[in-house]
Amino acid sequence: MNNYLDSSKRLPIYDMIIFCHLRWDFVYQRPQHLITRLSSQYKILVVEEPIGRSDKKSEIIEISPSLHVLKPHIDHLDELGSYLKSILKDSKYLVGWFYSAAFVSVLNTFDFETVVYDCMDELTLFKGASPELLVQENSLLSAADIVFTGGKSLYESKKEKHHNVFCFPSSVDVSHFSNEEIEHIEKPGDLKNINSPIIGYYGVIDERIDLELLQQTALQNPNASLVMIGPICKIEESDLPRTENIHYLGMKSYEELPQYLHFFDVAMMPFALNDSTKFISPTKTLEYMAAMKPIISTKIKDVVTEYSDCVSLIDNADDFSISIEQPMTDFHAKYEQILENTSWDRTAEKMCTIINKVLA
Structure with a gap:
């Protein structure tokens, strides 16, 4: 359980x-993965985007002794x-790390x-x-002294604007999603009345x-269940398609996701x-991939570049339907090869090495 520090x-x-x-307590993604690991080498304060309401006291949460989050x-x-x-x-620190340029004025x-x-x-x-x-x-x-990018397309874009881009x-925590060490996984309650095959997605719905x-x-696939897990952001509930076989289950914690993923027949x-x-x-x-699920994806550039030999790539609903009826089956060895070369631990370690070289 997190502790709250005295913001006064x-x-x-x-x-x-x-x-x-x-937000730290929003969908668990790249910042949380990296920051948690970086906090083993650095004492870190994460500053979230201001919430507003200056009449209310700011919150400072202790995630661990070396990691605090300021709201x-x-x-x-x-x-x-x-x-x-x-x-x-103090006003002098070793590292200032930015996830959004909107904070750039703090450099003054x-x-x-x-x-x-x-x-x-x-x-x-992005919208808005x-x-x-x-x-x-x-x-x-x-x-910036160092620019990291979250994918190859971003790298190609940013390397034109900066001399030190990596x-x-x-990445992925394979053990978290593989469920290999769990003998019996109980089906979540909100999946129990949903018919198979389950074609599942989790993440932000925006x-x-x-x-x-x-x-x-x-x-086109009335016998398949399309399950959408995640918070709805920047679009209205009324924008969402409503059919008998589309199910919106809301946001789940990072700890819960492997349990849901286990019961996906296909991930989308x-x-x-x-x-x-x-x-x-x-x-x-x-x-x-860590859960060894066949994947159907639209043709996102980085997915096409990296995974075209093991992900079913689609252009439209007809392609999607074919991929549901005939999901890819020969992906296991390719997944294992990809996963063997990536981990959040390794990514964080390489980033630390780059930072320490600049600091030296």
């Missing part, structure tokens, strides 16, 4: 301050630098020996992105999902091909 007192000295647009209650992001200055003991207040930009998504292309974000990113790229595609594809596939990534998916490299691809 000055915080301890940190080695690394990480600025993140995602600042301030009205505007441009107030963050002065707010942090009021609660931190704090001095970091090394500035890292871990670009996991092209946020400038601030028009200022592109200018802010250019400022961050000018200040590609670290999203403008990146091809809702029309989902609906047409469901209508029904992403729309639009600006918001142009540079994505879905973490769930490797997680699906």
Whole structure:
């Protein structure tokens, strides 16, 4: 259980301050995987995007003795630098790590020996992105000593803008998703009345999902159940396709996901091909592989480049239907080869090595 620290007192000295647009207790993804591992070498403060309501006390959560998460209650992001200055003991730190360029103004207040930009998504292309974000990113790229990218497409894009870019595609904790050591896995209650075959997805349900594809596939396959697990963001409930065989089960914790994944007959990534998916490299691809599930995906560039020989790639609902009826079966050896060469532990270790070389 996490502890809450007293936000009225000055915080301890940190080695690394990480600025993140995602909530720590939201979908467990790249930031949580990496930060948790980095905290074995650095004392870290994660600063979330401000929630607003400056009349409410900010929250500081102790995830572990070396990892704290700050949920600042301030009205505007441009107030963050002065707010942090009021609660931190120093203005000089080893590493400033950014997941979003929207935080770049804090560089006017704090001095970091090394500035890292871990670009996991092209946020400038996301729905609702601030028009200022592109200018802010250019400022961050000018200040950054190191740029990490969450996939090859992002790497190709950012290496044109920075001299020190490293590609670290999203990785996987194989043991967490493989379920190999569990003799009996109980079917979750909200799956028990859902008919097989289950064609499942988990992750954020937002403008990146091809809702029309989902609906047409469901209508063409009335005997299959399309299960969508995850929070709905930036779209309305009314936008979601509703058929008898599409099931929305809401958000599940990282600990629960392997249990649900175990009962997928096929795992899917029904992403729309639009600006918001142009540079994505879905973490769930490797997680699906760790569970040894056949995968159906739209033609996301990084998925096509990396996994075209072991993932069923589709253009439309007709292709999707064929892949449901005839899922790929000869993927096990290819999955194992891919998984053997990747882990979050290894990724975090390589990142630390790069940072330490710059600090030396």
